[in-house]
Amino acid sequence: xxxxxxxxxxxxxxxxxxxxxxxxxxxHIMIVIMIWSFTYTGWSLMGRFGLVSLGHGAFMGMGAxxxxxxxxxxxxxxxxxxxxxxxxxxxxxxxxxxPCFKFKITGHYFALVTLALTEVVRQTVIATRDHTGGSxxxxxxxxxxxxxxSLMSLQFDDKETYFLIAVGVWLVGLMIWRMIDRxxxxxxxxxxxxxxxxxxxxxxNVTREKLKITVLSAVMTAFGGIMYLQYQLFISPDTVGGxxxxxxxxxxxxxxxIYTQLGPTFGAVxxxxxxEILRVYxxxxxxxxxxxxxxxxxxxxxxxxxxxxxxxxEARLFxxx
Amino acid sequence: xxxxxxxxxxxxxxxxxxxxxxxLPTIIREGDVVFALTDVFLYESMINGLLLGxxxxxxxxxxxxxxGVIDVVWICYAEIVMLGMYGxxxxxxxxxxxxxxxxxxxxxxxxxxxxxVHKLVIQHLIDSAPINQLLATGGLLFFFQSAATLAFGxxxxxxxVSLGSFPLTQDIFISxxxxxxxCISALAVGCLYLFLTKTFAGTAIRAISQDREIMTLxxxxxxxxxxxxxxxxxxxAGLAGCLLVLQYDIHPFIGLSFGPITFMxxxxxxxxxxxxxxxxxFIFSELIALGGYHFDLEWGYVFAFVFFIAMMFIxxxxxxxxxx
Numbered sequence: 054x055x056x057x058x059x060x061x062x063x064x065x066x067x068x069x070x071x072x073x074x075x076x077x078x079x080x081h082i083m084i085v086i087m088i089w090s091f092t093y094t095g096w097s098l099m100g101r102f103g104l105v106s107l108g109h110g111a112f113m114g115m116g117a118x119x120x121x122x123x124x125x126x127x128x129x130x131x132x133x134x135x136x137x138x139x140x141x142x143x144x145x146x147x148x149x150x151x152p153c154f155k156f157k158i159t160g161h162y163f164a165l166v167t168l169a170l171t172e173v174v175r176q177t178v179i180a181t182r183d184h185t186g187g188s189x190x191x192x193x194x195x196x197x198x199x200x201x202x203s204l205m206s207l208q209f210d211d212k213e214t215y216f217l218i219a220v221g222v223w224l225v226g227l228m229i230w231r232m233i234d235r236x237x238x239x240x241x242x243x244x245x246x247x248x249x250x251x252x253x254x255x256x257x258n259v260t261r262e263k264l265k266i267t268v269l270s271a272v273m274t275a276f277g278g279i280m281y282l283q284y285q286l287f288i289s290p291d292t293v294g295g296x297x298x299x300x301x302x303x304x305x306x307x308x309x310x311i312y313t314q315l316g317p318t319f320g321a322v323x324x325x326x327x328x329e330i331l332r333v334y335x336x337x338x339x340x341x342x343x344x345x346x347x348x349x350x351x352x353x354x355x356x357x358x359x360x361x362x363x364x365x366x367e368a369r370l371f372x373x374x
Numbered sequence: 375x376x377x378x379x380x381x382x383x384x385x386x387x388x389x390x391x392x393x394x395x396x397x398l399p400t401i402i403r404e405g406d407v408v409f410a411l412t413d414v415f416l417y418e419s420m421i422n423g424l425l426l427g428x429x430x431x432x433x434x435x436x437x438x439x440x441x442g443v444i445d446v447v448w449i450c451y452a453e454i455v456m457l458g459m460y461g462x463x464x465x466x467x468x469x470x471x472x473x474x475x476x477x478x479x480x481x482x483x484x485x486x487x488x489x490x491v492h493k494l495v496i497q498h499l500i501d502s503a504p505i506n507q508l509l510a511t512g513g514l515l516f517f518f519q520s521a522a523t524l525a526f527g528x529x530x531x532x533x534x535v536s537l538g539s540f541p542l543t544q545d546i547f548i549s550x551x552x553x554x555x556x557c558i559s560a561l562a563v564g565c566l567y568l569f570l571t572k573t574f575a576g577t578a579i580r581a582i583s584q585d586r587e588i589m590t591l592x593x594x595x596x597x598x599x600x601x602x603x604x605x606x607x608x609x610x611a612g613l614a615g616c617l618l619v620l621q622y623d624i625h626p627f628i629g630l631s632f633g634p635i636t637f638m639x640x641x642x643x644x645x646x647x648x649x650x651x652x653x654x655x656f657i658f659s660e661l662i663a664l665g666g667y668h669f670d671l672e673w674g675y676v677f678a679f680v681f682f683i684a685m686m687f688i689x690x691x692x693x694x695x696x697x698x
Contacts (some may be wrong), residue, residue: 058673105505152687161447161504165637166686172634176679180672296634298451300512308507341523341626348517355510372561 060227061316064220071216080212082329086321087219088280091226093317095273097306098233099266103159103305107269107299108167109274111153111174114294115125115142117282118178118185121193124206127186131207132314135279136179140277145170145267150267154260157249168296169351190289193282207283222280223318226273230314233266242266274302304351319363322332379396384689392660395677396420398419399668416655416667418546423663424656425548428556429617431655434609434639435562436488442646443583444497445504448513449511452633454491458615459520459624460483463531481612488608492601495505500600501663516630522626530623537620551620562613563652570648579603583634635675638682644692652694657681 069257071080096109119138122127129137149170152158158166179187186192195208203209231237241262244252253259280294291297309320328343335342356366400410410416448454453479461483467477491514499507536549570576582589582599590596622628639658643650658678665674684691 075632096598103503105509149683156687156690158686158690159509162641162686162690164505164508165447165641166683168634169638169682173676173683174677176672176675180670180676207625296630300515303509303512304516322432340528341520342517343520345524348513348515348520351497351516352510353505355513356495359502359506 057227057231064224067220068217081307082325084212084219084284086325087216087223088277088284089281089325090318090321091223092274093302093309093321094226094279095270095277096163096231096272097311097317098303099261099270100303100306100310102242102266104263105164106167106270107164107303108170109298109302110171110294110299111167112142112146112271112274113278113281113298113372114178114290115126115145115278116173117288117293120260120279121191121288122184123173123281125194128163130205131279131283134207135276138279139275140270142271146268146271147264150264151260154263159249160236161313168299171294171296171299178290178294188207188290190287190292195286197359208286219280219284220353222276225312229273231268234314238262238265239331241309242370306361306366308350308354308361310364311369312360313367316361316363320361322354323362384693387658395661395664395668405449414545417529417671419537419663419667420557420660421542421546421548422552423660425514425552426663427656428552428559429614430639430659431652432555432559432612432617433560433636434643434651434655435566436607436614438640438643438651439566439610440603440607440650441640443579443585443682444492444496444600446507447504447511447637448698449508449597449633449637450491450492450515450518451611452629452636453515453613454484454487454631455615455618456522456626457487457518457627458612458622459619460526460658461612462619463533465589466520466533467531473533477616480615481609484612484615485605485609488611489605491608492604496604497597497600519629526626528626532623533619535620537664548672549621555617555622558613558617562610563648566660573601575599575602618673635678639678642682642685647692650692
């Protein structure tokens with residue numbers, strides 16, 4: 054189940070379908086699901102080893118805002134802006150992660166420190182409102198203004214291009230997941246998750262292993278934020294950062310299944326479709342109904358289905374423990 | 375001996391940093407030391423910071439109790455405060471009860487919610503990883519917020535009661551509601567301390583926070599005590615709500631503006647350490663007030679959170695916590 058056959062087949066089907074022609078609305082939903090799936094997969098890399106971070110809103114915001122600011126004010130093409138933004142997110146992850154792991158801040162302490170990080174980034178964005186637009190959000194300059202091409206600005210007119218990119222990125226995300234799943238690092242991190250001191254005694258460099266996975270996860274999340282930016286062409290502290298996004302990431306992954314390859318994707322499909330269905334059929338009268346259902350579902354999942362929907366299904370079908 | 379040394383050093387560093395933050399920006403900007411030292415508005419914002427600290431201390435009190443005794447982080451704590459505020463608003467402004475009747479009702483509502491949170495959610499997760507408990511209450515955060523949006527709408531509500539302010543000097547005005555918050559918060563800390571040290575139930579609560587297994591063997595009903603603690607914690611959230619409705623508009627997302635800082639205060643003070651939480655609340659509020667005075671309110675929050683992260687690395691057990 055954890056091989057790449059299924060995702061590749063799925064991606065193939067999706068690409069063929071999108072080439073045949075999908076109306077804009079379903080295509081939009083599919084793109085959004087793909088982008089978030091990638092972000093969720095990035096979080097689950099850490100989450101599955103018990104490193105529950107509520108700081109991924111910070112990494113996402115970092116990626117999106119650095120790229121957008123460099124483009125608007127520096128005129129720097131995202132081709133260069135994205136690597137810089139990813140480096141910035143990685144640096145942020147090291148600055149916070151290294152002392153955390155060095156001083157053995159784990160469990161809910163780790164969650165709270167990373168939560169503070171999320172708030173730092175969110176408040177910084179709001180405080181520098183002269184440049185970032187603060188809570189009102191930020192729009193990258195459309196390519197037309199200075200005559201840059203689609204390729205230079207990474208802004209495309211048709212959704213099909215975005216879709217193909219999103220599917221590709223999503224597949225890469227799953228490949229990274231699989232790479233980690235089959236690596237020695239996984240066993241090291243699982244040992245650390247069970248008992249840090251014993252793991253250290255067994256010769257595992259606890260700080261370094263944790264830091265590696267944190268940086269990887271942060272960079273993936275930042276990239277997810279950049280994808281969101283380039284597709285939506287609008288970001289605000291609440292759509293790419295803040296405690297809301299951090300919790301949304303955690304929730305979708307827990308709902309889908311934190312220990313399986315397609316769990317985060319499944320979580321993204323379920324949560325985003327639920328939000329869309331409620332929005333379309335109930336409308337604005339029920340603003341917040343989707344979140345109310347999420348909230349209750351999250352509590353029920355954690356109590357009764359800690360492996361998530363897909364994880365539990367897999368366990369039942371294949372008897373994996 | 376070594377421990378005392380670090381504490382003294384930390385105190386000196388903290389005092390120096392505080393002075394630097396208070397005076398340096400003005401000295402650098404104006405190039406005038408006397409002006410910086412006699413800046414009336416600086417002292418006004420310091421006093422306001424002190425009073426804000428009272429509100430924050432009260433906010434973190436109930437969470438700290440639950441944190442310390444049950445060892446659970448209620449991420450949804452600020453949302454319970456928000457529900458308490460709505461309760462007061464509805465009983466006072468919609469059903470027309472006097473404010474002094476509506477407020478106890480609000481406290482009862484949040485105490486019931488606190489009881490329910492433990493009974494319906496935490497009790498089922500008491501033996502699972504702490505992080506699962508945190509995430510489950512994260513689900514409740516979504517639920518409370520959205521339920522409030524559904525039930526009450528996203529409009530801002532105000533109870534329309536203002537206690538006004540009084541002049542301390544010619545230039546400095548103090549808001550009565552902030553002063554009340556400060557006094558009630560100090561009173562609540564005192565009462566909680568007396569309850570925990572002087573009554574049987576309080577002693578049992580403290581004992582169980584030290585060792586869960588042994589106390590159960592001693593014949594103490596762990597579940598019942600936890601429920602009691604949760605109800606008290608919820609009630610304290612309601613008390614904080616009573617003071618917040620006097621100062622702020624009520625809306626479903628108000629919890630997000632208080633929530634994070636409340637957790638930080640509890641952790642910075644040392645989990646379950648009431649005195650530590652009290653002091654931490656004032657450190658945060660002064661950072662926010664001074665940062666807000668010299669730069670921007672948001673920068674105040676940035677300073678506070680960066681300070682928190684840095685302190686976690688220096689003293690992960692909290693400023694008054696014991697090293698385990």
